[in-house]
Amino acid sequence: MARRLGIPFAVAIDVFLIGLNITVGVSTLMRHHSHWKISFLNFGAAGFIAGMAVVSYRTHKRMQFIREEIRRLELEERMAWPEGALGLAKANFERVCKLLGAEAFNGYVDLRVKGILFRLTDSGVYKIDWAGQETNGTCYQIQQMPALEKIASAMLLLHNDPTVFDRWCRQDGYYV
């Protein structure tokens, strides 16, 4: 039943439990100052539930991303590209890489625009911080296109306006 009711139900339960713990904690603190340890236990429980909710949400988003990756790979495998398509895609990609000074590695491309490092893979675009860590990412929404041309498209758009990355991240995803 919980699975059918899904995320809103889980969120409602979390909010209820956090509220309950805070209410009990505040109430105990106000009525019995000597029982402050119990109050802080309640506050701690509320914090723990909130923390678990955040972890659960992030895990859910990550699983969603992984499911979409699998779907995308299955789609790519099933597609029979028209003759010459992949050759043209490779030529376009190499041309754009050279023009924009992007560095292609095995499995990804690094493009630096106005001091921001973007990493482009065949599934999405990621922003990389000074420590080499991915800080944010977004997936390609156009599926009917060779992966190299998705990367080339993203590179051109980012080179023209790097703030478009933030707009992409804010959008709800959909497949075209």
Add this chain to the structure above:
Amino acid sequence: MKQQVTTFSVNGHDVLLEYDPETADMEEVNRAVDELEKQSGGKAFSLATGEAVDHITRETQDVSIVRPIAGG
């Protein structure tokens, strides 16, 4: 030599428009490219320079309309 306006696609790329830069009415070409941009939601780029193209001239080469690619 004719110039093409292309877009990346499942075929590698599709040719959306072809014109002779020596004889074509460039205003007409620009109007057609604006319409293509509006239809696809994309933006015209020159694959000779890697820069966005706001106005196509007789010297502009290899224009490709790049559609919005990512989001979510």
